[in-house]
Every structure is written in structure tokens, then in C-alpha cells.
């Protein structure tokens with residue numbers, strides 16, 4: 161259940177949309193529609209010729225669909241963005257916005273398992289129609305693989321001990337609920353860092369369940385070919401793993417950040433950065449504490 165009643169509060173709204181909409185007649189993609197906050201602002205800046213396609217893989221977002229001829233909702237993972245845009249007749253688009261991660265709705269809905277504030281099933285799938293739940297990962301992955309993902313995706317210093325604690329607990333019974341998971345890891349999660357480390361553990365599980373790194377890699381790589389010359393790529397990230405991927409792509413055109421050179425040694429880079437990375441100002445951070453880790457990067461296709 162959505163306890164706050166607010167689906168989501170958009171982060172860095174003005175800065176991101178101003179950076180995105182360079183032509184009111186253009187074709188745009190909001191890769192992460194969510195509550196539609198960014199999408200509504202984009203549509204408000206379009207002429208009658210302009211159009212916005214909003215992607216989301218979570219069926220709950222369909223309740224927020226914008227009723228406007230200039231808007232089309234696409235119920236899909238954003239990794240398939242270029243294919244869908246071709247289907248809609250667009251080989252190229254004028255701008256792509258991605259506001260990564262999860263919405264308030266995910267955190268506030270106790271039945272989805274994204275938050276450690278509520279008791280509930282540890283599901284964590286954004287698309288509830290497919291894939292493993294977080295409880296499947298916790299109960300079925302070998303301890304070594306769990307340790308690896310806690311380290312890689314959660315940057316959890318004691319990932320090995322956390323994985324071992326889960327291994328011990330699941331010998332007695334499957335871990336199915338948030339309380340069962342918290343009870344299992346409590347002995348190895350330090351008191352002083354309890355909230356931070358638990359958040360990291362939940363982040364790692366969420367990223368694994370939703371294949372977030374693979375989906376982001378595919379979406380960003382697809383964006384290079386899909387964007388028209390002069391078009392904008394605008395991305396808001398919430399943790400260092402995502403930000404590193406975006407930064408590398410904008411610098412080099414690939415996730416590894418390797419700048420290629422042509423036969424004559426000239427650098428072949430598809431983007432130029434527009435301004436420096438932006439973070440929410442003090443007022444936004446105070447009004448919306450969940451915006452605190454946000455970082456906005458804008459690049460223009462050359």
C-alpha cells in the first residue's frame with residue numbers, strides 16, 4: 161500500500177528538463193516514467209508537433225499515464241528503447257532522460273519488499289510479471305555469489321560475513337520476509353552503521369533482482385545511436401556504480417570509458433558535456449531527503 165499517497169516527487173526537475181528540451185518540435189524519451197513528474201514538465205514544453213514516449217517496466221505506473229496527444233506510454237524495460245522507437249517510426253530522437261532507480265511508491269509499498277522499514281515479502285521486482293524475487297536470490301544463490309554481489313553492488317565492506325550469516329539462517333528455514341532477513345544479518349551488521357549497511361544490502365539485492373547494471377548498460381549504449389546530432393542525454397543517478405557508467409559513456413561513448421582514436425590519432429567521442437554535474441541544492445535536499453544522493457549529468461550528441 162502507498163502510505164504517503166504521493167507516487168513520487170521528481171528530483172532536479174527544472175535543471176534536468178531545461179537541459180533536455182532543446183527543440184519544442186522534437187521527439188523525446190523519458191526512459192523512467194514513474195509518477196510522470198518529469199514527463200509532465202517535458203510535455204508542457206512541447207509544441208503540437210513535439211512528442212514524448214515514457215517508458216516504465218512497473219505496471220503500477222500505468223495509473224499515472226498522461227492524457228495528452230503528445231504523450232505515449234510504453235510498458236517495457238528501457239533496455240529495448242531503440243527497438244520500440246524504431247517500431248514507432250523514429251530512427252533518431254531529440255533527447256533522452258533517465259531518472260534511475262526506484263520511486264517513492266516502491267519504498268512506500270510494504271508489499272513490494274524494497275524498504276527495510278516495513279515487514280513484508282522480500283520481492284523487489286520492478287516488473288512483477290517476471291524474474292526471480294529477492295527471496296529467491298537470498299535462498300538459492302551460493303554464499304560466495306551473495307558475498308560478491310553485496311560487495312559489487314552494495315559496496316558492503318563485510319559482504320562476506322553478511323553472506324555467511326544468511327547462509328546459516330537459511331539452513332533452518334527459507335528467508336521470505338524483511339524481518340527474517342533483518343534478524344539473520346543483525347549479528348554481523350555493526351550498530352553504528354546499521355541503517356547505512358542495511359540500505360546497502362537492500363540496494364545490492366534490488367540491483368541483482370532487476371538486472372539494473374545490464375539494463376543500464378544496454379540503454380546507455382543504445383542511446384548513443386538513437387540520439388540525433390545536437391540531441392541531449394540527461395541522466396540522474398543515485399549511487400556511484402550508476403554514476404560511473406554514465407560518466408564513462410558521456411566521456412567516451414562506451415561504459416568502459418575507453419576513448420577510441422581514428423587512424424590519425426583523432427579522438428572519436430560521440431558526446432560533449434553540457435556544464436558540470438549538478439546535485440540538488442540545500443532547499444531541495446531539505447524538502448526531499450531522498451534526493452540527497454542524486455547527481456545529474458547532461459551531454460550533447462556531437
Ligand SMILES: C[S@@+](CC[C@H](N)C(=O)[O-])C[C@H]1O[C@@H](n2cnc3c(N)ncnc32)[C@H](O)[C@@H]1O
Pocket residue numbers: 168169170171191192193194195196197198199215216217218221236237238239259260261262263286375376
Ligand atoms: C526514480 S523513478 C522515476 C520517477 C520519475 N522521474 C517521476 O518524476 O515520477 C524510476 C522509475 O524507473 C523505473 N525503472 C527502473 N529501471 C527501469 C528499467 N530498466 N526499465 C524501465 N523502467 C525502469 C522504475 O519502475 C521507476 O518507476
